[in-house]
Amino acid sequence: MRKETRLVLALDETDGAKALDLAEAVSEHIDAVKINWPLVLSAGPDMIDRLAEKTDVICDFKVADIPNTVRLIVGNAVDRGASAVIVHAFTGEDSLTEAVETAGGRAEIYAVTEMSHPGGTAFTAPHAEEMARMGVRCGVAGFIAPATRPERIKAIRAIAGDRRILSPGVGAQGGSAAAALKAGADYAIVGRAIYGADDPAAAARAIREEIDSAL
DSSP states (O other), X not given: OOOSSXXXXXXXXXXXXXXXXXXXXXXXXXXXXXXXXXXXXXXOTHHHHHHHTTSEEEEEEEEOSOHHHHHHHHHHHHHTTOSEEEEESTTOHHHHHHHHHHHTTSSEEEEESSOSSGGGXXXXXXXXXXXXXXXXHHTOSEEEOOTTOHHHHHHHHHHHTTSEEEEEEESTTSBOHHHHHHHTOSEEEEOHHHHTSXXXXXXXXXXXXXXXXXX
């Protein structure tokens, strides 16, 4: 996955045509788009293929299942052109290892250490560092750590080494792209603040400039 603007668009749209138009409109300001189940369920899995023609695609499926099911989900996403797949780490070492092995170097696997919303402090945050250490053992490419709590990014960075950290929660959830990058994130993930703006390209440009200033 390229690392130029350090900005990832969380494309949480459900209209396929609009999603494609948005990806095109902001393409010069982002390194990748992150898509989730709402877009895939409403517009079909070929959205992965179509978006992959425009930019790197991160399938944020937060895969959390037994190894065989992990293999089926990750394998299908990668076969369709995904550059990365996000999985949960709490399912354990066997499932996480299966994700890495299924990707097989064709795509990157990112493990969630803790969620960015307030509820993320209840169960994932207390075990985030333990899950990050497991992710290192399993060979993941990187981790998801919350921009809403920059101090947690610092804690994960201390474990992750040179593995990449993607930070969601910028904008509508209250996180700052600049603060996330300064805390050790490699990418800021931004959704509603861009795709919900009157001028998405201008919004993406402004966040990119914020990131540049932080670097």
